[in-house]
Amino acid sequence: MPVSADVLDALRHVTTATCTTVLLKKGLRNTWVRGAVPIAPGQPRTVGPAFTLRFVPYREDLAGPQSWSSPRSTRACVEAMPAGAMVVIDAMGDRQAGVFGDILCQRMVARGVAGMATDGVVRDSALVAATGLATWCAGRAGPPAVAAMHFAGWGEVVACGGVCVMPDDVIVADDDGAVVIPADLAETVATEGTAQEDLEEWIMEEVRQGAGLPGLYPPNEETLARYRAKRGG
Amino acid sequence: MPVSADVLDALRHVTTATCTTVLLKKGLRNTWVRGAVPIAPGQPRTVGPAFTLRFVPYREDLAGPQSWSSPRSTRACVEAMPAGAMVVIDAMGDRQAGVFGDILCQRMVARGVAGMATDGVVRDSALVAATGLATWCAGRAGPPAVAAMHFAGWGEVVACGGVCVMPDDVIVADDDGAVVIPADLAETVATEGTAQEDLEEWIMEEVRQGAGLPGLYPPNEETLARYRAKRGG
Amino acid sequence: MPVSADVLDALRHVTTATCTTVLLKKGLRNTWVRGAVPIAPGQPRTVGPAFTLRFVPYREDLAGPQSWSSPRSTRACVEAMPAGAMVVIDAMGDRQAGVFGDILCQRMVARGVAGMATDGVVRDSALVAATGLATWCAGRAGPPAVAAMHFAGWGEVVACGGVCVMPDDVIVADDDGAVVIPADLAETVATEGTAQEDLEEWIMEEVRQGAGLPGLYPPNEETLARYRAKRGG
Amino acid sequence: MPVSADVLDALRHVTTATCTTVLLKKGLRNTWVRGAVPIAPGQPRTVGPAFTLRFVPYREDLAGPQSWSSPRSTRACVEAMPAGAMVVIDAMGDRQAGVFGDILCQRMVARGVAGMATDGVVRDSALVAATGLATWCAGRAGPPAVAAMHFAGWGEVVACGGVCVMPDDVIVADDDGAVVIPADLAETVATEGTAQEDLEEWIMEEVRQGAGLPGLYPPNEETLARYRAKRGG
Amino acid sequence: MPVSADVLDALRHVTTATCTTVLLKKGLRNTWVRGAVPIAPGQPRTVGPAFTLRFVPYREDLAGPQSWSSPRSTRACVEAMPAGAMVVIDAMGDRQAGVFGDILCQRMVARGVAGMATDGVVRDSALVAATGLATWCAGRAGPPAVAAMHFAGWGEVVACGGVCVMPDDVIVADDDGAVVIPADLAETVATEGTAQEDLEEWIMEEVRQGAGLPGLYPPNEETLARYRAKRGG
Amino acid sequence: MPVSADVLDALRHVTTATCTTVLLKKGLRNTWVRGAVPIAPGQPRTVGPAFTLRFVPYREDLAGPQSWSSPRSTRACVEAMPAGAMVVIDAMGDRQAGVFGDILCQRMVARGVAGMATDGVVRDSALVAATGLATWCAGRAGPPAVAAMHFAGWGEVVACGGVCVMPDDVIVADDDGAVVIPADLAETVATEGTAQEDLEEWIMEEVRQGAGLPGLYPPNEETLARYRAKRGG
Numbered sequence A, B, C, D, E, F: 001m002p003v004s005a006d007v008l009d010a011l012r013h014v015t016t017a018t019c020t021t022v023l024l025k026k027g028l029r030n031t032w033v034r035g036a037v038p039i040a041p042g043q044p045r046t047v048g049p050a051f052t053l054r055f056v057p058y059r060e061d062l063a064g065p066q067s068w069s070s071p072r073s074t075r076a077c078v079e080a081m082p083a084g085a086m087v088v089i090d091a092m093g094d095r096q097a098g099v100f101g102d103i104l105c106q107r108m109v110a111r112g113v114a115g116m117a118t119d120g121v122v123r124d125s126a127l128v129a130a131t132g133l134a135t136w137c138a139g140r141a142g143p144p145a146v147a148a149m150h151f152a153g154w155g156e157v158v159a160c161g162g163v164c165v166m167p168d169d170v171i172v173a174d175d176d177g178a179v180v181i182p183a184d185l186a187e188t189v190a191t192e193g194t195a196q197e198d199l200e201e202w203i204m205e206e207v208r209q210g211a212g213l214p215g216l217y218p219p220n221e222e223t224l225a226r227y228r229a230k231r232g233g
Helices: A005-011 A014-027 A063-070 A074-079 A104-111 A125-131 A184-209 A221-232 B005-010 B016-025 B063-069 B074-079 B102-108 B125-132 B185-210 B219-232 C005-009 C017-024 C063-071 C073-079 C102-108 C125-131 C181-209 C222-230 D003-013 D014-023 D063-071 D074-079 D103-110 D125-131 D183-208 D221-232 E006-010 E016-025 E067-070 E072-078 E100-108 E125-131 E181-209 E221-232 F003-012 F016-024 F067-071 F076-078 F102-110 F125-129 F183-208 F221-230
Strands: A046-055 A084-090 A117-119 A133-135 A149-154 A156-161 A163-165 A169-176 A177-182 B046-057 B086-090 B115-118 B135-136 B149-154 B159-160 B163-165 B170-174 B177-181 C046-055 C086-090 C117-118 C134-137 C149-154 C158-160 C161-166 C172-174 C176-179 D046-057 D086-090 D115-118 D134-137 D151-153 D158-160 D162-165 D170-174 D177-181 E046-057 E086-090 E114-120 E134-137 E150-156 E159-160 E161-167 E170-174 E178-180 F048-059 F086-090 F115-118 F136-137 F147-154 F159-160 F163-166 F170-174 F177-181
Touching: A005 A046, A005 A169, A014 A169, A014 A184, A014 C063, A046 A156, A046 B159, A063 E016, A074 A104, A074 A149, A084 A156, A084 A169, A104 A125, A104 E181, A117 D086, A117 E016, A149 A221, A156 E159, A169 A184, A169 D115, A177 A184, A177 C086, A184 A221, A221 E161, B005 B170, B005 B185, B005 C149, B016 B177, B016 B185, B016 C005, B016 F067, B046 B159, B063 B074, B063 B102, B063 D014, B074 B149, B086 B159, B086 B170, B102 B125, B102 D183, B115 B170, B125 F163, B135 C017, B149 E114, B163 B177, B163 F163, B185 B219, B185 F102, B185 F221, B219 C102, C005 C046, C005 C172, C005 C181, C005 D103, C017 C172, C017 E067, C046 C158, C046 D103, C046 D158, C073 C102, C073 C149, C073 D162, C086 C158, C086 C172, C102 C125, C102 D221, C117 C172, C125 D158, C134 F125, C149 C181, C158 D046, C161 C176, C176 C181, C176 F177, C181 C222, C181 E100, D003 D046, D003 D170, D003 D183, D014 D170, D014 D177, D046 D158, D063 D074, D063 F016, D074 D103, D074 D151, D103 F183, D115 D170, D125 D151, D125 E100, D125 E125, D125 F102, D158 F183, D162 D177, D170 E125, D177 D183, D221 F221, E006 E170, E006 E181, E016 E170, E046 F159, E067 E072, E072 E100, E086 E159, E086 E170, E086 F086, E100 E125, E161 E178, E170 E181, F003 F048, F003 F170, F003 F183, F016 F136, F016 F170, F016 F177, F067 F076, F067 F102, F076 F147, F086 F159, F086 F170, F102 F125, F115 F170, F163 F177
Parallel strands: A046 A084, A084 A117, A117 A133, B046 B086, B086 B115, B115 B135, C046 C086, C086 C117, C117 C134, D046 D086, D086 D115, D115 D134, E046 E086, E086 E114, E114 E134, F048 F086, F086 F115, F115 F136
Antiparallel strands: A046 A149, A046 A169, A046 B163, A156 A163, A163 B046, A169 A177, B046 B149, B046 B170, B159 B163, B170 B177, C046 C149, C046 C172, C046 D162, C158 C161, C161 D046, C172 C176, D046 D151, D046 D170, D158 D162, D170 D177, E046 E150, E046 E170, E046 F163, E159 E161, E161 F048, E170 E178, F048 F147, F048 F170, F159 F163, F170 F177
């Protein structure tokens, strides 16, 4: 069952810091995409179900410009991307060749893709940023993907930045980077994360007023009572 | 079309050094599995069509002992391995957990598997060596695969040690490590490699007799004529 | 004996480039914190005696949200930080989890901490920047420290970015990054560094006017005489 | 409460592979010392409570031959090692200088130390091996520790090979490498590990007889019944 | 024969993304300088023949402030740099010490150097940026080059960011980073690159209008005919 | 002035551990070749003046089998190697392609080369070992050097395993690895190293007899007096 629009909406108000904290409390430590940072400052938090792509290392007989016309090409893959998806690209952390450039990104915008997260890099990076596609990546490089990678396909379980990503897991990405939320935990993270955001906002205000941390953060019973009184009262 | 038994037999007499040289002459530089070394000295050169497995990083809700009974487990995979295969395991180069231990290796021996090559490590390594399964790996570690990895499946194109491996590519492994030969180049490598081995053996003998390298290695026309006279005469 | 306020003040006018040059002349090559860069452009040069923290890798029985209430928690540690200190955090270079987030940083501001330098990363990074705490780190990540690390304590000799840091060593941090000055060398670096800054400013002006480097930089006796005449005259 | 001699004895019959599997079942994934391999083949499994040492990077004013006579030197530390201990050395994974050489190792043998495990390397390695001290390390190097490290002290919580080690945790080391068992889990690992070793030995025999893996490994109820009948009967 | 000014001019209008694509079509995959990114956003694309420098690791008896006055110093080297050159510095990827600071960069500007690309880092980075010298590097650090490196000389074939660079190869650097074009391929890259830029601009416009990728990118014969009609018509 | 045969002879009795200790006392920390280990156990300590080679990354238009016949090829280089030399190969630490194979090594043996040390790997490794050439390297790989590297030449200052090596520096290699001794320090290292070996042998004997370390190692005045009495008496 796909994650509901309501849950996705709620997650747009939960930071990746909070998402990872809630996931940790559920026993999941390894949900953070290493290496994926915002391509530009100020991108809004972006949320969507994962649409996965996978690359393997290049082999000269496979990875060349001729592969761009193959039915299993990145071009065909872009045409299969659903609106609202967060595209997740397993580039094996390779930073020598850009997985996507401006033309493909422009087409993704046209298709309504929500954003892109990869442990690899992009090319034509200034133009990619200009397309407005929300992008989390490990940097930029000139060479085309085929200079270093062979496209293996889409819609599979993949590795991205040291994390396992399954199709339809929920990706939340913001200034800190990107987190993978297993689909069946998304609602829990949305609910508990929203509550935690509210609590931490209140705690932050207390700290701004000069309160010390012991008993406040994490809150002890007395603090929680005070918080509930203020918020719920 | 699978690679013929004759070609596989011929490749058993061609070193990985020669295989990679012939592949380079055909324009393929990236065919060497980084990190896979013989688990024990003295293993014979081993050759077979690739049977591929793929791991992704662990996620606590997926990768635990319970996964061992899943229909998509490594156990089910072992039962699908054909006799004569070289099992190639994409462990993402992870050296913190052993992909396979002695029980699975013993079963692979029973099934007639030719050998195993991985960019990861094995566990119960002394017992693995005792099973007699020819093994190329990046070392050894105690923890089970599920401590660090989730098994994604088998029979796919995979990355192994920085190389693209497709099912039925031919793997040749010896003291130097392991090379991936694209299936449709296997016969060429067998033929040209055999010829090169013979030539180099003759050159080595010349060097042992005190000959200098210029004109000899690589051989100029005169040297080649001398070689042909000796060998073909 | 702690480093005097005068020396700290003087060091606020010496670049880290100059500090490391003076230290090199005293025989110290290894004083540069690898990986710590300014969290935001335009942070002023920040100087203070080191207050050290140390993390070790996580272990599930130790590193969890419950540890936040321990008497040896990062919370208790923040309450022990003296005004004016440069907080130095040994995160073993781990970039998978943020050592501190916005609430702790806000409290550090309230306590008058001068700044923070770490070979790790921060979380809630946009909010951390908003607290105004001068911060040098290796990037940002969503997960809480406990997802990857166990807090070992404070006030010890630590490793940070490949450098040994002792409590009360002086930290100078600016656009280039952060340098560790052993406490008993701080006065020397302040004095010689101030002189060198002045000399280099004069040399830079000469170069701007079109002078060539030989004899000028490094200055020979004649150049030094000219410099002294100009400055001292 | 220290771990009992009986538990230590029992663990001498449990492989590190089994120890890590039991720990994983208890929720601990991160217990494996990365980089520590046996210095020589054939070392017996070695078990003991951890005696921890910690190094930080060198600083020329601290780390020199003069430091060898300091009261906080590695020499003084060796004299504090109790008989039976497994010495665990946090060398920050540095492979450029040997933490210990033959003279210190010989003295450790004289003191009855059980063995040594480090994420660093040793020097005078042939002579170290000759002392008979059971050693797990990341290789060998000529330079003395002071060429790259400053000794910080002993008896603290340390990081070793990516794992948290507390004094008196139990270290088990064998052909696969070294595992850290939290002191309060040692008895559980000994008990459950012993049982698992027996079960796996029986399963291995079944596999040797030609049995397939499904239902056998991991064992289903029927298999377990058969096993119990055989062993317990 | 040096590359003509016309070719250099033409390359100023070809992105590094396009340069690497054309080079790939000619069989060259390894032309991308890993690690060199723009020191500041908005630097114009910079092109010039390579003037190469090479560093090796430091040795205390060679690499110290005294080396700055040597006839083989970086100072003498700067005075040998021709106007219009792209200075390429092999720093072995070392990020612990800045290859150049503001004074040397200011002098390079005075000499009319086009720009600088290195796999190392710079120091006095804010001041380097202020000189206006177009710079691609791997970051910034305070320590002087001699803290980590010994200057080996200039005008040789060097390694930079994993790429072979020969004197007078053409360097093109822009937002994505820097590419090395062998001198005898520069004209080809200029010609084919210019054509490709025009084609891709037209394709991008098509995509902006809503066109799908299959048949468009890469263009099939019909698309090419349409393009030619539009552009050539 | 080349290092004398007497000094080279004396160094054959000084371990690399002792050489690096003496060099450290002279202020040189960075003299250890990272990554170079003996290709086979039991190689005798090998000493000789450095004959340096340098590789840079491959470029398809330069690095191919055709380069083997170039006048600047590795073949021509082997013919220039003097008897007694320690060949030092800067392979940039690349482990994907073997710098040399059995034929070149056999020729080196014929020319009387003392040994070879590299931060790269060798190919045809079993055959290389069979030539009897004393070899220190970072492992083995099948592909020829040209698959990953372009040969830049010989007789230059090079980087090898993180160390600066100048032609005619003295290389000492043994079980622990390889150290670079600047030519003008070789005699000092031979003299002081010989003395230190004798002292440490005596200390080791004391430890074997049960002596504790304080006062013994490092020796205080009383210990030194006892030592001198024993040895000099």
